[in-house]
Amino acid sequence: AQKxxxxxxxxxxxEKEDVTLDCVYETRDTTYYLxxxxxxxxxxxxxxxxxxxxxxxxxxxxxxSWNFQKSTSSFNFTxxxxxxxxxxxxxxxxxENTGGFKTIFGAGTRLFVKA
Amino acid sequence: NAGVTQTPKFRxxxxxxxxxxxxxxxxxxxxxxxxxxxxxxxxxLIYYSVGAGITDKGEVPNGYNVSRSTTEDFPLRLELAAPxxxxxxxxxxxxxxxVPDGYTFGSGTRLTVV
Numbered sequence: 370a371q372k373x374x375x376x377x378x379x380x381x382x383x384e385k386e387d388v389t390l391d392c393v394y395e396t397r398d399t400t401y402y403l404x405x406x407x408x409x410x411x412x413x414x415x416x417x418x419x420x421x422x423x424x425x426x427x428x429x430x431x432x433x434s435w436n437f438q439k440s441t442s443s444f445n446f447t448x449x450x451x452x453x454x455x456x457x458x459x460x461x462x463x464x465e466n467t468g469g470f471k472t473i474f475g476a477g478t479r480l481f482v483k484a
Numbered sequence: 485n486a487g488v489t490q491t492p493k494f495r496x497x498x499x500x501x502x503x504x505x506x507x508x509x510x511x512x513x514x515x516x517x518x519x520x521x522x523x524x525x526x527x528x529l530i531y532y533s534v535g536a537g538i539t540d541k542g543e544v545p546n547g548y549n550v551s552r553s554t555t556e557d558f559p560l561r562l563e564l565a566a567p568x569x570x571x572x573x574x575x576x577x578x579x580x581x582x583v584p585d586g587y588t589f590g591s592g593t594r595l596t597v598v
Contacts, residue, residue, distance in 0.1 A: 378524075404586055414574060416586030460526060469515060469534045470584035471542060474526040 371396045373463050375475035382451050383483050390446040390478045392461030398422075400466040403437065403444045408477070409457040420444060451482045486510050490575050490590035497565040497597045505560040505593050507575030515578045516558040517587065518542075518550065520571040527574065533558055565597045 372395040382388045394403065405417040418428060420437050428435045432449045448455050458479045464472040491506045509516065514535050519527040519542075529542030533552040547569060549561040558577075562569060572594050576587035 402584055406586075412572075413591055414576075414587070414589040416588070419584070419586050421583065464584055469532045469540065470578070470580050471529055471532055472517075472584075472587065473529070473543075474519075476524060476526040 371398075371401075371463050371465055371473055373461050373473055373475035375461055375478050377478045378476070379479045379481065381481040381483065384453060385450050387447060387449050388451050388480065388482075390448075390459050390461075390480070392444045392446065392475060394442050394444065394461070394463045396463060396465060398465045398467070402464040402466075402470070404462040404464065404472065405435065405444075405446050406460045406462060406474075407457045408460065414460075417446075448480075451480075453482050453484050456480055456482045488575055488577055488588050488590035490573075490593050492593060493591065494594050495596070497562075497595065499565060499567065499597060501565050502561070502563050503565070503595075505562070505573055505575075505595075507558045507560065507590060508556050509558075509575075509577040509588070510556065511577065511579070511588065512555060513577035513579045513588070514555070515580050515584070516552065517576045517578075518548070518558070518560045519574045519576065520544065521574060521592075522571050530560065530573075562595075567597050569595065570597045571595060 374393045401422045403420045407415045436445045458477045461475045464470045488509045517532045518530040531550040533539045575590040
């Protein structure tokens with residue numbers, strides 16, 4: 370069975386600090402997909418990134434970067450030079466290659482960025 | 485381009501009442517999903533659909549029903565509402581052809597059962 374664990378319930382940082390959100394997953398599939406979503410205080414859910422299991426290349430998008438390591442089943446998310454607008458709940462998610470690409474979500478990490 | 489539209493945004497139901505949460509997408513996405521979000525619990529999949537006429541259960545389907553008669557619409561029906569169904573409900577859609585895109589979510593329906 371698939372599982373996503375986000376051990377950090379809440380993280381609080383001061384603006385301009387770097388912060389890493391951890392994500393550990395479990396799956397028996399050899400082909401799977403990992404995602405990160407952002408839920409700001411307004412409540413909507415926004416897709417940030419998808420990573421395929423066969424592509425371990427790390428990705429950078431502006432201040433955001435993602436580190437995918439199959440050896441440790443982790444898909445961590447780093448925000449560099451955090452800003453107040455980064456305050457949100459961040460969800461890591463896993464989709465297997467079967468059954469309608471159903472996605473299961475971790476419990477989320479709430480990030481507070483203080484000015 | 486509206487994306488995924490959910491109605492209503494808020495609703496209060498009495499125990500035992502029924503209602504339908506509406507979800508419509510205009511992106512011609514083949515896959516659609518219903519999730520519920522309880523505080524601190526992440527999102528749980530209720531039902532999903534891979535195309536018109538095809539639906540299947542997710543993790544927490546009890547107390548709910550769905551239908552998908554068109555590509556665009558995926559309503560969620562609550563029969564005999566219970567306090568345990570108090571939650572925020574999100575509809576999502578995605579395009580998948582071999583590899584799934586990220587979801588596009590609706591803005592959510594906050595449901596309270598009293």
